Structure formats: structure tokens, C-alpha cells
Amino acid sequence: MKVARQAVQYAAEQLGFSALGVAPAGIDQGDALEQWLNDGCHAGMHWLERHLPLRQNPALLLPGVRSVIMLTYEYPRKDARRSTGSVARYAQGEDYHKLLAPKLADLDETLQFYGGSQKCFSDSGPVSERFFAAAAGLGWIGRNGLLVRPRGGSFCFLSCILTTLQLPADRPMHNHCGSCRRCEQACPTHALQNGRCDARRCLAYWTIESKQLSAPPDIQKAMRGYLYGCDACQEVCPWNHLPPPHAVDSHLLMPARMAAMPQDELAGLRVNEWGHLLSSSPMQRTGSDHLQRNIRSFSVRPPS
Ligand code: B12
Ligand code: SF4
Ligand code: SF4
Known part of the structure; x- marks a missing residue:
């Protein structure tokens, strides 16, 4: 399925995504999420508790899932309202859910051509996006909890495509936070x-x-x-x-x-x-x- 990966990578570049990586869907996610929930770190976001079984097992979202494709899409690096009440950089412009959904639908179509069935999300579904992005070699999980990339840092959206295709997977990257805090x-x-x-x-x-x-x-x-x-x-x-x-x-x-x-x-x-x-x-x-x-x-x- 090397050719399917090449095709989706090319299509993603054309659609403006800055990087693509692949992780095996069945990879062990550890118990970090469960621990975080047990410690009450999710505050009033009770939907995160309800989503736990789906997050731990992507096959409940897409039966037969074999690979998770992770993508990054850049957002602005300057705060346009710093002196007038700051707005997080990711939320400065148009709604990224609406911007990214049709792009992900295009990639879904590309993968269908190779016989895959897909489910796509961008901050819109019960998938551990940071975990899979790190597993797909796009960067590492920094001390700020975010996916940090050697080229580009953390100012990016993550999107994911669950697919039934067995695509060649990438290797995770070492953590480069070092002694920085x-x-x-x-x-x-x-x-x-x-x-x-x-x-x-x-x-x-x-x-x-x-x-x-x-x-x-x-x-x-x-x-x-x-x-x-x-x-x-x-x-x-x-x-x-x-x-x-x-x-x-x-x-x-x-x-x-x-x-x-x-x-x-x-x-x-x-x-x-x-x-x-x-x-x-x-x-x-x-x-x-x-x-x-x-x-x-x-x-x-x-x-x-
Ligand atoms: C809930 C949520 C929040 C909550 C909780 C934040 C948090 N830290 O979890 C709140 C509202 C506070 C929030 C804030 C922000 N968020 Co938010 N958020 C999410 C959401 C929907 C789920 C995150 C989650 O489940 N957290 C719980 C933790 C425990 O789970 P996790 O992050 O997936 O961690 C996994 C790994 O870290 C792994 N892991 C960790 N340690 C270890 C160790 C071992 C050994 C192993 C095996 C695994 C492991 O296990 C965990 C579970 O799988 C994701 C989208 C998604 N579906 O993933 C976006 C997401 C994480 N958010 C995002 C953003 C941009 C932000 C903000 C920067 C927005 C802002 N500027 O205001 C802040 C940053 C705060 C911060 N420092 O984390 C982006 C991050 C992009 C990136 N580069 O990483 C995401 C991915 C949305 C997206 N698709 O772009 N967010
Ligand atoms: S964890 Fe990051 S986003 Fe949350 S309050 Fe601290 S600095 Fe702000
Ligand atoms: S520890 Fe330093 S390098 Fe790592 S995420 Fe935090 S600020 Fe970035």
C-alpha cells in the first residue's frame, strides 16, 4: 500500500497540509488518559469520560481500522489582538472545523480509490490526536502537553484519518524538550x-x-x-x-x-x-x- 500512501501524501500537500504521518491503529495508548480522567483533570468536560472506550479502541469508530493518518495544518503565529484582549492564535480566523472538513473529505476520496474505508476528524471526534501524531513521527509531546515539531513547533491543528488500509507506518521521534521548562x-x-x-x-x-x-x-x-x-x-x-x-x-x-x-x-x-x-x-x-x-x-x- 506504498502507492496509496504516496497518493494521499501528494493530495494532502496540494490541499495545504504541512505534514503527514502514519501510525498503526492498534498501538498501545497506555493509561495516561484514564489516569488524567481519574485525577479529575478534565474539569467539567464530562464528554471526555463518555468517550474513553472509543478513544482507547479506534476499531469501535471504524471496524477493521488498520492505520491512523495524522496531518498538520498551520495557523497564525502572531496574536492580532494582543493589546486589546488576546484571542488564541488557532481561533483568530475562520472556523477550522469547516475549513478542514472538505479537505479531509477529498483525502477520503483518494483513499477510497485504493479500496479503503475511512473516518476523518479534526478536533471533532473521540481520537487521541496528540498521541497518534507523536506515534506517527510528526513531533513529540512537549512539557506543555502539545505536539511539538522540530520544524514549526506547536502552532498547528491536528487532523486524523482512520483507514482500513494498511499503510507504511512512520517511526516516533525522540523528545527534544531537554531540560527546558x-x-x-x-x-x-x-x-x-x-x-x-x-x-x-x-x-x-x-x-x-x-x-x-x-x-x-x-x-x-x-x-x-x-x-x-x-x-x-x-x-x-x-x-x-x-x-x-x-x-x-x-x-x-x-x-x-x-x-x-x-x-x-x-x-x-x-x-x-x-x-x-x-x-x-x-x-x-x-x-x-x-x-x-x-x-x-x-x-x-x-x-x-
Ligand atoms: C480536551 C481538549 C482540551 C482541554 C484539555 C487540554 C489537555 N491538555 O488535555 C482544554 C480545553 C483545556 C484544551 C486546551 C487547549 N487545546 Co485542546 N484539545 C482537547 C482535545 C479535544 C482532547 C485532549 C485530551 O484528550 N486531553 C487529555 C490528555 C490526557 O489526552 P491527550 O492529550 O490525547 O494525551 C495523550 C497522549 O499525551 C498520551 N500520553 C501522554 N503521556 C504518555 C505517556 C505514555 C507512556 C504513553 C504510552 C502515552 C502518553 O496519552 C494520552 C491519551 O491518549 C484535543 C483534540 C483531540 N481529540 O485529541 C484538543 C487539542 C489537544 N487541543 C489543541 C489546542 C490547540 C489547544 C490549546 C493550545 C488552545 C488554546 N490556545 O487555547 C490549549 C492548550 C492547553 C494545553 N497546554 O494542553 C490541539 C493541539 C495541537 C497540538 N499542536 O498539539 C488539539 C489536538 C486540537 C486539534 N485537533 O488541533 N484542549
Ligand atoms: S496550560 Fe497553557 S493554555 Fe493552559 S493556562 Fe497554562 S499557559 Fe495557558
Ligand atoms: S519544555 Fe520547552 S521545548 Fe518543551 S514544550 Fe515546553 S517550552 Fe517547548
Whole structure:
């Protein structure tokens, strides 16, 4: 099935993916996820508990699965709103789910030509994407918990294709974090410990996923200035300061109006204006009420 791999690799390059790797689907995932769940690190994301059996066994998602194809797609390396309330780089432009789904469907079609059945996801399914990306030799899991690549660092989306085809697999890479601990030291809430992220303390969780209207006081204090997500543990990573491996898709850049809008103007927008401003953004999934919460409760300093 070398030829199928070559074909899908070529097609992925044409579609703008920056790298592709393959891991065997049946590889032992260890008990890191179960341990993380048992320790309560998933905070209020209870769907992660429900997905555990599927995550541990990709054959429940696609009977007969033999290989997992992992792909990277670059997102912007600059925060377009740094001085006006930061938005995580991955969420600056259009919704990546919508951008990547048709590209993955194209790759599915390529693989069907070689007799494969596929299931494709990009942050949209119960697959341990970081685990498989590391197993597919695309990089290593850094102390910030993310997939870090020797060319390009961690500023990328991961996508995966489960396939029934037996494709030639890649070798995992050594971990190159060495003695560096910059990400742990830079985390505003000390959410990173022993190479894993405790969502109960992570600002990405509190600004994107949490349904609560307020956070514990120390977290709330750290949230000021964070409108949506957090990149602190990536900004300091030396591997993110090297040139990107591929140009960034212009759909993922922040529109100028959103980049320039001050926080108080954002906070004053009505629901329909929010809907219009964020109509194609991944931020819309969080809902305007929660974004307003981030701005009001977390981002704006109370008047002194
Ligand atoms: C839930 C989730 C979150 C949660 C929890 C974060 C976390 N650290 O797990 C919250 C909301 C906090 C979050 C935040 C962010 N997320 Co998020 N998130 C996810 C999601 C949906 C699941 C992750 C998960 O299951 N975590 C639990 C841990 C335990 O599982 P895991 O990361 O898969 O780890 C596996 C391996 O590490 C392995 N493992 C670890 N140690 C060891 C040791 C041994 C011996 C073995 C065998 C295995 C092993 O086992 C684990 C289970 O298989 C994934 C998409 C996906 N389906 O995978 C995106 C994903 C991880 N997120 C992503 C991003 C971009 C982010 C943010 C940067 C967004 C932001 N800027 O605000 C932050 C970064 C926070 C951080 N430092 O991790 C990207 C990461 C891209 C990359 N380069 O790695 C992903 C892959 C989405 C995507 N498709 O692009 N996220
Ligand atoms: S995303 Fe922010 S809060 Fe979460 S682990 Fe990284 S630096 Fe810490
Ligand atoms: S900042 Fe240092 S320790 Fe953290 S992921 Fe990057 S290289 Fe590894």
C-alpha cells in the first residue's frame, strides 16, 4: 500500500497540509488518559469520560481500522489582538472545523480509490490526536502537553484519518524538550505539571469550555486580558520561534475590524452584532453570552 500512501501524501500537500504521518491503529495508548480522567483533570468536560472506550479502541469508530493518518495544518503565529484582549492564535480566523472538513473529505476520496474505508476528524471526534501524531513521527509531546515539531513547533491543528488500509507506518521521534521548562514557568495558573495540563486550572478551559459564570478567584485574576483561549505555554517555546514549515492559510487570519476593536466596544455589542462579527469564527461555538462573560468578568479591570 506504498502507492496509496504516496497518493494521499501528494493530495494532502496540494490541499495545504504541512505534514503527514502514519501510525498503526492498534498501538498501545497506555493509561495516561484514564489516569488524567481519574485525577479529575478534565474539569467539567464530562464528554471526555463518555468517550474513553472509543478513544482507547479506534476499531469501535471504524471496524477493521488498520492505520491512523495524522496531518498538520498551520495557523497564525502572531496574536492580532494582543493589546486589546488576546484571542488564541488557532481561533483568530475562520472556523477550522469547516475549513478542514472538505479537505479531509477529498483525502477520503483518494483513499477510497485504493479500496479503503475511512473516518476523518479534526478536533471533532473521540481520537487521541496528540498521541497518534507523536506515534506517527510528526513531533513529540512537549512539557506543555502539545505536539511539538522540530520544524514549526506547536502552532498547528491536528487532523486524523482512520483507514482500513494498511499503510507504511512512520517511526516516533525522540523528545527534544531537554531540560527546558519554559512552558511550565510561563503558565499563568500553574496548570502544567509533569507534562500534563490540568484543565481545572487552564485558562483555555475557563475562557472556552467552562459553562460556569465565574472561576475560582486566583484563576479569575489570571484571566484578565484573555478574551478567548490562551497561548502562554506556546509563546515561550523555543521551537515556536523557528520559521514555520508552510505558509498560513489566509482564511485563518483575523479580520481587521475584529483585530482593532477595543474590549469595551466588544463588550457593548448586541447579540445580533456579535453573531454578525463572529459568523464564521470558531468563537461563535462558545456563544456570545460566554464571550461577554469573559470580557466583563475576566478581561476588564474593575474601575479603581
Ligand atoms: C480536551 C481538549 C482540551 C482541554 C484539555 C487540554 C489537555 N491538555 O488535555 C482544554 C480545553 C483545556 C484544551 C486546551 C487547549 N487545546 Co485542546 N484539545 C482537547 C482535545 C479535544 C482532547 C485532549 C485530551 O484528550 N486531553 C487529555 C490528555 C490526557 O489526552 P491527550 O492529550 O490525547 O494525551 C495523550 C497522549 O499525551 C498520551 N500520553 C501522554 N503521556 C504518555 C505517556 C505514555 C507512556 C504513553 C504510552 C502515552 C502518553 O496519552 C494520552 C491519551 O491518549 C484535543 C483534540 C483531540 N481529540 O485529541 C484538543 C487539542 C489537544 N487541543 C489543541 C489546542 C490547540 C489547544 C490549546 C493550545 C488552545 C488554546 N490556545 O487555547 C490549549 C492548550 C492547553 C494545553 N497546554 O494542553 C490541539 C493541539 C495541537 C497540538 N499542536 O498539539 C488539539 C489536538 C486540537 C486539534 N485537533 O488541533 N484542549
Ligand atoms: S493554555 Fe495557558 S493556562 Fe493552559 S496550560 Fe497553557 S499557559 Fe497554562
Ligand atoms: S517550552 Fe520547552 S519544555 Fe515546553 S514544550 Fe517547548 S521545548 Fe518543551
